[in-house]
Amino acid sequence: MPKVLVSDPIDQAGLDILSQVAQVDVKTKLPSEELIKIISNYDALMVRSGTRVTQDVIDAGKQLKIIGRAGVGVDNIDVPAATRRGIVVVNSPEGNTIAAAEHALAMMLSLSRYIPAADQSVKAGNWDRKRFLGVEVYKKTLGIVGLGKIGSHVATVARALGMKLLAYDPFISSERAEQIGCRLVDLDLLLREADYITLHLPKTPETTHLINAESLATMKPTARIVNCARGGIIDEEALATAIRSGQIAGAALDVYESEPLGTSSLRELDMAAILTPHLGASTEEAQVNVAIDVAEQIRDVLLGLPARSAVNIPGLRPDVLEKLRPYLQLAETLGNLVGQLAGGRVESLDVRLQGELAQTDNSQPVVVAALKGLLSHALQERVNYVNANIEAKERGIHVIETRDANVQDYTGSLQLSAKGSLGEHSVTGVLLGGSEIRVTDIDDFPINVPPTPYMLFTLHRDMPGIIGKIGSLLGSFNVNIASMQVGRKIVRGDAVMVLSIDDPLPEGILSEITKVPGIRDAYTVSL
Numbered sequence: 001m002p003k004v005l006v007s008d009p010i011d012q013a014g015l016d017i018l019s020q021v022a023q024v025d026v027k028t029k030l031p032s033e034e035l036i037k038i039i040s041n042y043d044a045l046m047v048r049s050g051t052r053v054t055q056d057v058i059d060a061g062k063q064l065k066i067i068g069r070a071g072v073g074v075d076n077i078d079v080p081a082a083t084r085r086g087i088v089v090v091n092s093p094e095g096n097t098i099a100a101a102e103h104a105l106a107m108m109l110s111l112s113r114y115i116p117a118a119d120q121s122v123k124a125g126n127w128d129r130k131r132f133l134g135v136e137v138y139k140k141t142l143g144i145v146g147l148g149k150i151g152s153h154v155a156t157v158a159r160a161l162g163m164k165l166l167a168y169d170p171f172i173s174s175e176r177a178e179q180i181g182c183r184l185v186d187l188d189l190l191l192r193e194a195d196y197i198t199l200h201l202p203k204t205p206e207t208t209h210l211i212n213a214e215s216l217a218t219m220k221p222t223a224r225i226v227n228c229a230r231g232g233i234i235d236e237e238a239l240a241t242a243i244r245s246g247q248i249a250g251a252a253l254d255v256y257e258s259e260p261l262g263t264s265s266l267r268e269l270d271m272a273a274i275l276t277p278h279l280g281a282s283t284e285e286a287q288v289n290v291a292i293d294v295a296e297q298i299r300d301v302l303l304g305l306p307a308r309s310a311v312n313i314p315g316l317r318p319d320v321l322e323k324l325r326p327y328l329q330l331a332e333t334l335g336n337l338v339g340q341l342a343g344g345r346v347e348s349l350d351v352r353l354q355g356e357l358a359q360t361d362n363s364q365p366v367v368v369a370a371l372k373g374l375l376s377h378a379l380q381e382r383v384n385y386v387n388a389n390i391e392a393k394e395r396g397i398h399v400i401e402t403r404d405a406n407v408q409d410y411t412g413s414l415q416l417s418a419k420g421s422l423g424e425h426s427v428t429g430v431l432l433g434g435s436e437i438r439v440t441d442i443d444d445f446p447i448n449v450p451p452t453p454y455m456l457f458t459l460h461r462d463m464p465g466i467i468g469k470i471g472s473l474l475g476s477f478n479v480n481i482a483s484m485q486v487g488r489k490i491v492r493g494d495a496v497m498v499l500s501i502d503d504p505l506p507e508g509i510l511s512e513i514t515k516v517p518g519i520r521d522a523y524t525v526s527l
């Protein structure tokens, strides 16, 4: 039975799903040395933001197949390291959207009415109504930085509160922003005009300290800023200085440059600042959602099925996957075939999508499948959909993708051409009846054969007796031929012979075949 380590608190609903297929060990608050020590026993790791899944953890996880993040942000996981090792990283992109959006809105309203400070004051025995004179959000301008899933829900609710909405997001169109009721503007204008600013973007090298001393200086003295996205998008020292000096009116933070928050000048701020300990996703509903979402994906991957929200498998959304699945099998088989025909070191792979296949708007999975097939002979099970791109890049394989929608022979066909140290070969294949693979062309010689586990290909001169000689030679080595086909362009010119054989070709026979007069080359392939 596979083993899953759960190293952060996860809702029982997720644990119940995992327990159907695996031994589940829940060990939270593990020091990183301890995690590194035990991770080699596990096939899967499930975390929230508390566990740092570093390169050392990943390297130690020799059996790891999947890392599941019960939440959105995967910045606590070294995803490139996992990708290099072929480990799938999955998350729950939508499970806590509402929870995080509602937390940001609650922060904005709490900032406006000093609710946390007023509560503390009453509980301390006071009745101070004057000190907590607040402001309304109605008719104020909210600037949303990052108009993705959470930002969009914040926009919907804020509009209902009567707020005017500005948004900054370089990756969405003005039309999309308008649909959500926002005016898309540049960041400078948003910061200058907004009464409230809320951040809903990922932390990347570009967004680190996006809000800094310089940008804080452009905000209104009445402006209040909310960060329920990621720590480090705001420069905390600069923020504390801006609040202390009255340069801005306040801030509400749920996330910090370093978590848990240690000694920080933020802790010394008065009621103008509200601090929560990374609670954005902490609702009962969100925790059930993310636990189920991620546990189901871990279960599926352990059962050999694809994950629906892998962050390191390019373009494999479930709907895309479903449509492309037969073509992925075709691409992998042809990649494996052309890789073995090419032999040696492959320098470039030309992936040509033809006919109906040329119409697909997401060809990336097909390319990845072709690369997986191409590399599988050399790398065996070490190459998978996660790392095929990286493995190809590290081997200097240049991938060229071309499309030709005019090829009408079949509804959709795929041609792979591999150029390498030993020459160039190409294979074309189609799907019969939508699922049965047929190889229809080898090095421009027309054929029509299904791929089989053991195959022999020859390039020879089309002349009488040659087929018989190969047949007798194989017979003398006790090799049984299951099927045979010849493809030629002109009579008595060059031709290819494709034989399916029942067993692997015995040692030494290939060199005997190439000695037969008229045979130019021979290749053995196992698929």
Ligand SMILES: NC(=O)c1ccc[n+]([C@@H]2O[C@H](COP(=O)([O-])OP(=O)(O)OC[C@H]3O[C@@H](n4cnc5c(N)ncnc54)[C@H](O)[C@@H]3O)[C@@H](O)[C@H]2O)c1
Pocket (backbone or CB within 6 Å): 072, 073, 074, 093, 096, 097, 100, 145, 146, 147, 148, 149, 150, 151, 168, 169, 170, 171, 172, 200, 201, 202, 203, 206, 207, 228, 229, 230, 254, 255, 278, 279, 280, 281, 282
């Ligand atoms: N506090 C919490 O507990 C909590 C909970 C959930 C999510 N989050 C965080 O909230 C953030 C948003 O999550 P989401 O689910 O809405 O993600 P999302 O991917 O749906 O949206 C992110 C948006 O940010 C935009 N963006 C990227 N770079 C940008 C830039 N430089 N400037 C402006 N916009 C940029 C993207 O185009 C996208 O529209 C993430 O950082 C996530 O980790 C925090």
Ligand SMILES: O=C(O)[C@H](O)COP(=O)(O)O
Pocket (backbone or CB within 6 Å): 048, 049, 050, 070, 071, 072, 073, 074, 096, 278, 279, 280, 281, 282
């Ligand atoms: O990215 C997320 O999903 C949030 O930051 C939530 O993190 P958590 O699962 O540790 O609460």
